[in-house]
Amino acid sequence: MDLEVIRELVVKNDSKIVLLVIDGLGGLPNPETGRSELEEANTIHLDRLAADGLCGMTVPVGLGITPGSGPGHLALFGYDPLKYRVGRGVLEALGIDFDLRKEDLAARGNFCTIDSQGLITDRRAGRISTETCAALCEGLSGIKLPGVQVFVQPVREHRFLLVLRGEGLAEGIADTDPQRLGMPPLPAQAQLPEAEATARLLNDFVAQARKRLADKHPANMLLLRGVSKWPDLPHMGDVFGLNAVAVAVYPMYRGLAKLVGMTVLPTGMAIQDELATVQEHWQDFDFFFIHYKTTDSRGEDGDYDAKVAALEEVDSVIPGIRDLSPDVLMVAGDHSTPSLLAGQSWHSVPFVMWSRWCRTDRAETFDENACRAGGLGTFPATAVLPLALANAQRLTKYGA
Amino acid sequence: MDLEVIRELVVKNDSKIVLLVIDGLGGLPNPETGRSELEEANTIHLDRLAADGLCGMTVPVGLGITPGSGPGHLALFGYDPLKYRVGRGVLEALGIDFDLRKEDLAARGNFCTIDSQGLITDRRAGRISTETCAALCEGLSGIKLPGVQVFVQPVREHRFLLVLRGEGLAEGIADTDPQRLGMPPLPAQAQLPEAEATARLLNDFVAQARKRLADKHPANMLLLRGVSKWPDLPHMGDVFGLNAVAVAVYPMYRGLAKLVGMTVLPTGMAIQDELATVQEHWQDFDFFFIHYKTTDSRGEDGDYDAKVAALEEVDSVIPGIRDLSPDVLMVAGDHSTPSLLAGQSWHSVPFVMWSRWCRTDRAETFDENACRAGGLGTFPATAVLPLALANAQRLTKYGA
Numbered sequence A, B: 001m002d003l004e005v006i007r008e009l010v011v012k013n014d015s016k017i018v019l020l021v022i023d024g025l026g027g028l029p030n031p032e033t034g035r036s037e038l039e040e041a042n043t044i045h046l047d048r049l050a051a052d053g054l055c056g057m058t059v060p061v062g063l064g065i066t067p068g069s070g071p072g073h074l075a076l077f078g079y080d081p082l083k084y085r086v087g088r089g090v091l092e093a094l095g096i097d098f099d100l101r102k103e104d105l106a107a108r109g110n111f112c113t114i115d116s117q118g119l120i121t122d123r124r125a126g127r128i129s130t131e132t133c134a135a136l137c138e139g140l141s142g143i144k145l146p147g148v149q150v151f152v153q154p155v156r157e158h159r160f161l162l163v164l165r166g167e168g169l170a171e172g173i174a175d176t177d178p179q180r181l182g183m184p185p186l187p188a189q190a191q192l193p194e195a196e197a198t199a200r201l202l203n204d205f206v207a208q209a210r211k212r213l214a215d216k217h218p219a220n221m222l223l224l225r226g227v228s229k230w231p232d233l234p235h236m237g238d239v240f241g242l243n244a245v246a247v248a249v250y251p252m253y254r255g256l257a258k259l260v261g262m263t264v265l266p267t268g269m270a271i272q273d274e275l276a277t278v279q280e281h282w283q284d285f286d287f288f289f290i291h292y293k294t295t296d297s298r299g300e301d302g303d304y305d306a307k308v309a310a311l312e313e314v315d316s317v318i319p320g321i322r323d324l325s326p327d328v329l330m331v332a333g334d335h336s337t338p339s340l341l342a343g344q345s346w347h348s349v350p351f352v353m354w355s356r357w358c359r360t361d362r363a364e365t366f367d368e369n370a371c372r373a374g375g376l377g378t379f380p381a382t383a384v385l386p387l388a389l390a391n392a393q394r395l396t397k398y399g400a
Helices: A003-009 A044-052 A071-078 A088-095 A132-143 A194-214 A237-238 A251-259 A270-281 A294-300 A305-315 A318-323 A369-371 A381-391 B003-009 B044-052 B069-076 B088-095 B130-140 B194-214 B235-238 B251-259 B271-280 B293-299 B304-315 B316-322 B368-372 B382-389
Strands: A017-022 A054-058 A105-114 A120-122 A147-157 A158-165 A221-228 A243-245 A286-293 A328-332 A349-355 A377-381 B017-022 B054-059 B105-114 B121-124 B147-156 B159-165 B221-228 B244-247 B289-291 B328-333 B349-355 B378-380
Touching: A003 A237, A017 A071, A017 A305, A017 A381, A044 A305, A044 A328, A044 A349, A054 A369, A054 A381, A071 A251, A071 A318, A088 A105, A088 A158, A088 A251, A105 A194, A105 A243, A105 B105, A120 A251, A132 A147, A132 A158, A132 A194, A158 A194, A158 A294, A194 A221, A237 A243, A243 A251, A243 A270, A270 A286, A270 A318, A294 A305, A318 A328, A349 A369, A349 A381, A377 A381, A377 B017, B003 B235, B017 B069, B017 B304, B017 B382, B044 B316, B044 B328, B044 B349, B054 B194, B054 B368, B069 B251, B069 B382, B088 B159, B088 B251, B105 B289, B121 B271, B130 B147, B130 B194, B159 B194, B194 B221, B194 B316, B235 B244, B244 B251, B244 B271, B271 B289, B271 B293, B271 B316, B293 B304, B293 B316, B316 B328, B328 B382, B349 B382, B378 B382
Parallel strands: A017 A286, A017 A328, A054 A377, A243 A286, B017 B289, B017 B328, B054 B378, B244 B289
Antiparallel strands: A054 A349, A105 A120, A105 A158, A105 A221, A147 A158, A328 A349, B054 B349, B105 B121, B105 B159, B105 B221, B147 B159, B328 B349
16 A cells, blocks of 8 residues: 555544564474464463454565565565665664664675685685674774765674765665675676765775785675665654654664654563563553564574474563553564574464454464464555554545 | 566575466356366365465456466466566467567468458358368468568468568557458558558558458458567576476467476377476476366366366376475466356466475365465465475575
8 A cells, every 4th residue: 555545544543553573473383293383382362362353464575575674574564665675784784773874875794705816705704703703894994985984893793884974975886796706896886877976985995995804814805785875764653643662672673663763762671671661651652563583583593492482471461561451452573484494484474453443353363374264364564554553543534 | 576576586496396287277166066176076186285285266367357378377477467468469379389489570360251342241251160271371371571471370260370570570560350340451550650661561461462362252351460579578597597397288388488488398298298208307497387288178168077087187197296306386277267157267266385384274175165265365376486486495585
């Protein structure tokens, strides 16, 4: 649904909407038992919510597409992730809590190995340790470029973040990573005329970095990808009329919330801390995005039992949220992370929504099979936000 | 999903994907028994596949739209049939195995009857026999046009194929068939400036043909439709990274496979011959399109029992395919051909996919009712290919 259509229908009232995102929520059946993590977990409060509410399965980006955290969350916030794209450099900056500003240009960097002829022999420099990466970044931070500040910060292993800060920096620069071995790194090439000055700055940076890295084998060169600036996303306040707040521990999710104009609150590490933060600020906002990460992490570890335990942990906050009497309560995932795959996946994601007007279905438990047969069927994740607004009676009629 | 989005996500591996297309797969309940052809047929291997796999119903083009073979197959190959169109002339050429080249211009021709004032009295010339059509085509093959070669080949009854071969031939020419009786055939009119020379050639052909046909009543004139050139479809290798092969008996399906860059193998007439061809070439390709036609033909005949028998015949090759241990096995239809309608129809089409990661559902049989309640629900046929790539772990994450 075009955001302009929604914007014209929005009306304000004093309803409260809660969106609890259980990262990597969906799973796959354990081959031994035939039960998914959600089916195995003892999640009585989520099951009760499913019995009281309306269930379905969300498709984050498209059938078959595994979304990253960015697209997965933007969809749940109501933004078509195929239309509203966030560059890899910006996501990297959000992920390490870098204080990215509107004029900044961010790039994801990889340290790599080149041979004596300058040809790439390892695109990840043997996956050097994060400590080595940090030392190398410190060495590169001293690089001077005309008219701009340079920031080089470690991310993890061979990955780092490069940020240039100054006036007139432009997007539209191709990756320097040729994505193949045996080739030299590519120059930073402007794809638009207005990006030519920026490309020269980046090539200057790379040339200086190459000299400084010459004796740092295996990390004797670097590659840049996803050169990008802060994307100009419409804010949730403007489009949806919501005074939205994020309660999230990890920088990536706090950053994504900032992109769409949410206030980001400080909070403790545990899900009970996040609940306390919501309780404390219940009067101050009308849309609460709560993020729970452990399910995704344990799924990525390939640890079925630990993901089951994480689901049981997040289940424990449902009564506390319901006690606040939100007008709309939704539990969703940004994507599936089946422990069987030990990674994020393309599978659709369980979803439940409760409101006084939700039109409940026959789902009695919160899991993949029950949600699949739920009243919402399988539907695009971008419809979550409009459905929430409707159930909060915040959307007027389309057409007279 | 835009093919450019998919193309950027594709990674290669040594997985193998099989797509068995059962032409005209879907049906309608027999009014006497209430059971569709699939429900009546004893298809234990397809039922087993449905029990092991993930089921759904595909919508080939759109709800309510009956697809021809071209759109029906292009959708299953991952191409939006509303975006990627194949002209009728080209489809006609593919259907009779004409060796169409990139520079050729193809048109579907109909012999028709005109009266002494040149007005059309029968748009199909009384459906002359295919033998008569062949003789007439031979007569027209001698027509000479400046700078181009002329090919006129019979198709069936009053239908024939016209191909002009030469440099500079252009699409963008209106049909000469006014689609009404009592009117004269229209001139071949250029709809684009660059098609004017081609239109003159076609009008020259029609004028010469009219003289040669003058004494051939009822086939004393001809009409041209769907003037078109080989469409420039992106190839499956380029977009999906697949080394794809087609095992199909009928020219139309072999031709459609060629349009998207598949290799086309010679094979025998029976489905067991097609299986043998797949077995023989199992190491040579990573995507196998197998086409089975009889279900559609018996549906078109309106012969319920014969369609049931054809379903049981194609069922027999499933174990042979599964023995090859494909990473992804899919059974689909290009459209429904209910014997009750004795023709192709708009109804959604049963679909089943098996992979190690498919997330099986509760479908226990392969038929319209079971697939409708399957885990994929009712979904666009263009999602079949992305889902196959995902299940073969050939797609990387969208967004970081």
